[in-house]
Structure formats: structure tokens, C-alpha cells
Amino acid sequence: MFQALPYEGNRSDQFASVLNQLKSLIQDEPSFIANLANASALLKNFMHDTNWAGFYLYDGKELVLGPFQGLPACIRIPMNRGVCGTAAAERKTLVVNDVHDFPGHIACDAASNSEIVIPLVKDGRLLGVLDIDSPLKSRFDSEERQFLEQFAEILAEQLHIQQ
Template sequence: MFTTATLSGSKPEQYDQLADQARGLLHGERDRIANAANLASLVFHSLPALNWVGFYFWDGRELVVGPFQGMPACVRIALDKGVCGTAASTRRTQRVADVDAFPGHIPCDSASRSELVVPLYRGDTLIGVFDLDSPELDRFDEDDQRGLENIAAIFLESLP
């Protein structure tokens, strides 16, 4: 049985601990949905001030909601729409301090105030995005971005 440990220390140290937990949780499992579900739950319950953590997967035409923790979400997102679509189309993590100031933001949960979205690519192939929302303005900083990009890489490593 997998058990989470309380994170402690500096923010980078906490992300190192979370990465170790993620590796342990995903070890030996190759199913994308199972790993996305468990990883979304781990992150949602480990980090403070989050109201949505989850995945959108590319189906060849658009991003489609996958496993997540939080309120019901937008089901489909075009590549050129919102923070998720922007992350996927630019291949760059989007760290948005105030979602209301982001042109084209798609408000799935009105409580969300800031967002961080990591694009998921294997080589040139788009897999989807790893999306985190917070009810706090400017919730995500550079340490969060680095730590969550590492968590996303651990997810990608688990795929066959």
C-alpha cells in the first residue's frame, strides 16, 4: 500500500520529496489513466492552495479532460484556446499569476485565480497537459514551475 508523507523543508526540498513519492507511486505501472489519476490525487493532496489538479489529453483534434481532482471541468479545449491550449501549442509551461488577465482564459471554475500548465510531449508528439489551478492570485512561482515540470517528466517516464 502506498502512503504519502508530509512534505517538509524548503520549497525545492518539498518538491524533491514529492518527486520521490511520485516515482514510488508510478513505479511499475504503465497505464496512462491509472498513473494520471494517482498523480493528480497525490499532488492535489500534497500541495497547499490548489483547487484543481489534473490532465488534459490530446486526442488528435483537441485536448480532452482526463483524470483530475477538483470541481467538474471543461471537457474539451482547442489548441489555441485558454492557458491549456496555449501551453500545448507553444510547448512552453504557462505560469499565470492572474487568470482574469490572461487573454482567452477559459473559466472552468470561477474560484480559480492563478494557473500553471505544463505541456506533455514525448519528442515531437503531444500527449497533453498537466494543469493546476489555485484560488489564490500569484500562487505559483519559479520553484513551483520547476518542481511541477519535474513531476510531469516523471509521469511521461511512466508511459510505455
């Protein structure tokens, strides 16, 4: 059974604790919806100064809203549009220090000022993206980026999304 761990130690120790919690949460669970729901809750509760943490799933044409924590969000995002659509199309992590300076930014929550989006890729196939927003500018640093990329990789390997 899953048990929440305290986030003690330095930042690297805390990141390792969250990654271990993720592995514990998804280890024997085949439901991708359940796994994404728990993953978004885990991140939202761990990451301070964030106002949205969740997933957009690729349906073969566009990104469609998946499990998340935060205010209601945009339901569909075209590929190459906004931070999520661009990260998905390019299959690379995007860290945006000020979303208002990002060409074509899609403002689902006016309180968001910075964003990180990590593509979820399994066996070379795009599954979707992990999207985290913050009301603070320049909220996400390189150490956190590496942690979130590991988080997304662990999650993507476990996901069994039917398309």
C-alpha cells in the same frame, strides 16, 4: 507498495519527497489512467491553496479532460484556446498570475484566479497538459514551476498513451 511520506524539511526537500512518491506510484504501473489519477491526487494533496489539479489529454485534434481532482471541468479545449490550449500548442509552460487578464481564458471554475499549465511531451510528441488552478492570484512561483516541470517530465516518460 506505496507509502505516503511526510513533507518535512525545506521546500526543496518537500519537492524531492513528492517526486520520489510519484516515481514510486508509477514505477511498475502500465495504466496511464491510473498513473494520471494518482498523480493528480498527489499534487492536489501536496499543493496548498489550489482548487484543481489534473490533466487534459491530446487526442490529435484537441485537449480532452483526463483524470483530475477538483470541481467538474470543461471537457474539451481547442488548441490555442485558453491557458491549456495555448500551453499545448506552444509546448511550453505557462504561469498566469491573474487568469482574468489572459486573453481567451476559459473559466471552468469561477473561483480560479491563477493557473500553471505544463505540457506533457514524450519523444517529441504532445501527450497532453498538467493543469493546476488556484483561487489565489500569483500563486505559482519559479521554484514551484521547476518542480512541476520535473514532475511532468517524470510522468510523461512513464506514460503509455495509445492514440
